[in-house]
Amino acid sequence: MIMYKLSILMLIASISGVFSLVASAESSNTFNRMLKPQAPANLPPAEDGIHDPESPGTHMLQPPKEAFSGLVKAKWGNKVDWVKSIHAKKIAPRHNASDATSKPIIMNLDIIREVRGSMPDVVFPHDRHTLLLACSNCHTGIFIPQKGANQMSMAAIMLGESCGKCHGAVAFPVATSTCKLCHAKPKAKGSVLKRSVMSKP
Amino acid sequence: MVIKQQILGLGVILVALFTMVMPMKAYAEYGDIVMNNYADAAEMRPAVFPHWFHRIRFNCSVCHADLGFKFGAGKNEITMAKIIEGEFCGACHNGEIAWSIENCDVCHSGIAGMPTQVKGDPLRVSNIATPK
Numbered sequence: 001m002i003m004y005k006l007s008i009l010m011l012i013a014s015i016s017g018v019f020s021l022v023a024s025a026e027s028s029n030t031f032n033r034m035l036k037p038q039a040p041a042n043l044p045p046a047e048d049g050i051h052d053p054e055s056p057g058t059h060m061l062q063p064p065k066e067a068f069s070g071l072v073k074a075k076w077g078n079k080v081d082w083v084k085s086i087h088a089k090k091i092a093p094r095h096n097a098s099d100a101t102s103k104p105i106i107m108n109l110d111i112i113r114e115v116r117g118s119m120p121d122v123v124f125p126h127d128r129h130t131l132l133l134a135c136s137n138c139h140t141g142i143f144i145p146q147k148g149a150n151q152m153s154m155a156a157i158m159l160g161e162s163c164g165k166c167h168g169a170v171a172f173p174v175a176t177s178t179c180k181l182c183h184a185k186p187k188a189k190g191s192v193l194k195r196s197v198m199s200k201p
Numbered sequence: 202m203v204i205k206q207q208i209l210g211l212g213v214i215l216v217a218l219f220t221m222v223m224p225m226k227a228y229a230e231y232g233d234i235v236m237n238n239y240a241d242a243a244e245m246r247p248a249v250f251p252h253w254f255h256r257i258r259f260n261c262s263v264c265h266a267d268l269g270f271k272f273g274a275g276k277n278e279i280t281m282a283k284i285i286e287g288e289f290c291g292a293c294h295n296g297e298i299a300w301s302i303e304n305c306d307v308c309h310s311g312i313a314g315m316p317t318q319v320k321g322d323p324l325r326v327s328n329i330a331t332p333k
Contacts, residue, residue: 039228041228043228045310047228048230048233049228050229050233050235050249050312050315051249051310052246052311055246055310056306057309058306064230067254078232093259094259094263095263097268097293097298132261133262133266137261137266137272160326164325168321168324169325169328170231170232170256170319170321173321173324174324174325175322
């Protein structure tokens with residue numbers, strides 16, 4: 001009888017031992033250590049963490065999902081491709097607060113900025129910006145209107161300067177799915193990457 | 202009695218540790234602006250401005266060029282006195298272009314105590330709100 005009890009005890013002990021081993025392996029060697037699960041997107045105002053669910057006003061606001069359902073989808077920002085949604089006539093934002101017929105004057109001028117390293121060159125498209133913005137929004141507060149006159153880098157963009165004044169706040173942010181929207185012009189064929197290591201003194 | 206207090210104390214420490222480790226849960230819509238330069242001090246909830254809702258209806262230039270909104274959360278130092286004079290939000294929320302300002306709660310719907318900030322890309326350094 002005692003042996004029987006003992007063996008049951010040992011069985012329980014060994015099972016729990018195995019469990020604790022598995023558990024400890026799990027806690028230090030999770031498959032994804034740094035990858036965060038996708039944050040939920042387009043939550044209704046009462047659940048978005050900035051609107052007070054106690055406020056009656058919160059429940060009068062439109063849930064983003066309802067507004068976005070007919071728009072062109074994207075992976076970034078609001079999960080909406082705003083440029084495509086305008087071009088596909090899903091939305092028609094007014095160019096004047098009270099006059100719905102006023103239209104922006106679109107300027108077709110691409111500025112190509114050569115990029116250090118392997119990434120494709122950056123194409124700054126005036127057409128898609130003048131569709132939404134006035135010249136004075138950028139010139140001369142953010143950019144001197146002269147090709148090559150402005151210092152630009154990814155570091156500055158991530159600090160909220162240069163293109164990062166808008167991109168990262170309201171316009172699409174820097175993300176794996178958006179690199180190619182800016183880095184749109186493949187490097188000329190045969191252009192070789194410069195190595196910083198000297199082959200011979 | 203002493204043990205009870207110790208357990209309570211431990212509980213408080215654990216909760217505090219847990220909330221420190223837990224990331225801030227905020228899934229606000231990209232581009233939402235929280236404005237709280239003056240609201241908290243006046244015991245009003247902070248105002249929340251949804252870019253996504255307005256950009257469906259207006260180009261950026263309407264606000265940022267025609268109406269003179271500067272780029273930068275809190276930089277325009279908006280007050281109710283300016284709004285009722287027809288500046289900033291008051292240029293449209295006047296009962297003609299959009300509903301008028303007696304609907305206090307629709308703008309003042311933010312959670313009290315939140316600092317002025319833009320809910321943009323969390324990796325953009327300037328988006329990390331610093332309470333004043």
